[in-house]
Amino acid sequence: MNPQGETENTKERKLKDIKGENALLTGGSRGLGPYIGRALAREGVNVALAARTEKALTSVAEELTGLGVHAMAVACDITDGASRKSLLDQVKARFGQIDILINNAGIMTWILRNFGVYDFYRRQSEDNEKAFREEGVRQA
Numbered sequence: 808m809n810p811q812g813e814t815e816n817t818k819e820r821k822l823k824d825i826k827g828e829n830a831l832l833t834g835g836s837r838g839l840g841p842y843i844g845r846a847l848a849r850e851g852v853n854v855a856l857a858a859r860t861e862k863a864l865t866s867v868a869e870e871l872t873g874l875g876v877h878a879m880a881v882a883c884d885i886t887d888g889a890s891r892k893s894l895l896d897q898v899k900a901r902f903g904q905i906d907i908l909i910n911n912a913g914i915m916t917w918i919l920r921n922f923g924v925y926d927f928y929r930r931q932s933e934d935n936e937k938a939f940r941e942e943g944v945r946q947a
């Protein structure tokens with residue numbers, strides 16, 4: 808333990824300084840998304856928010872801008888390849904690069920009847936993660 812009371816383990820668990828980095832946050836319009844967006848903005852991270860409903864996204868983007876970072880809202884259906892490509896093009900045009908991907912947009916199994924565990928994992932891993940990987944963005 809050092810004089811500040813930190814052990815090696817404490818140091819390892821500290822987040823790195825991400826101030827000034829650029830994040831792409833899918834599902835940023837409601838539910839958990841705005842909370843994640845606010846947490847990123849408070850760390851000084853610029854946030855690109857994506858979801859299908861633009862009006863709600865724009866409202867969250869305005870809130871994040873008020874926290875002193877750059878924020879943008881892009882309407883996108885992440886299950887659609889052309890829509891994902893357009894999203895990435897727009898974010899890179901504005902931010903230059905994407906440092907952090909939080910692929911939060913998703914589905915909850917109990918909402919969808921007749922939707923099995925296999926379908927859930929296929930949607931999550933193939934449609935969402937693989938989709939972004941194929942387009943050159945790694946999930947954080």
Ligand SMILES: NC(=O)c1ccc[n+]([C@@H]2O[C@H](COP(=O)([O-])OP(=O)(O)OC[C@H]3O[C@@H](n4cnc5c(N)ncnc54)[C@H](OP(=O)(O)O)[C@@H]3O)[C@@H](O)[C@H]2O)c1
Pocket residue numbers: 833834835836837838839840857858859860861883884885886911912913914915
């Ligand atoms: N809430 C929980 O207790 C909980 C627990 C475990 C895991 N999770 C996971 O956490 C994530 C977020 O959950 P949540 O409760 O915040 O969900 P939510 O309230 O339903 O919000 C989902 C978000 O994703 C967006 N979205 C949905 N489908 C999309 C699509 N095809 N393309 C782009 N955006 C899309 C929605 O906006 P639009 O509809 O406008 O597109 C919305 O912004 C999900 O992956 C969920 O499985 C949540």
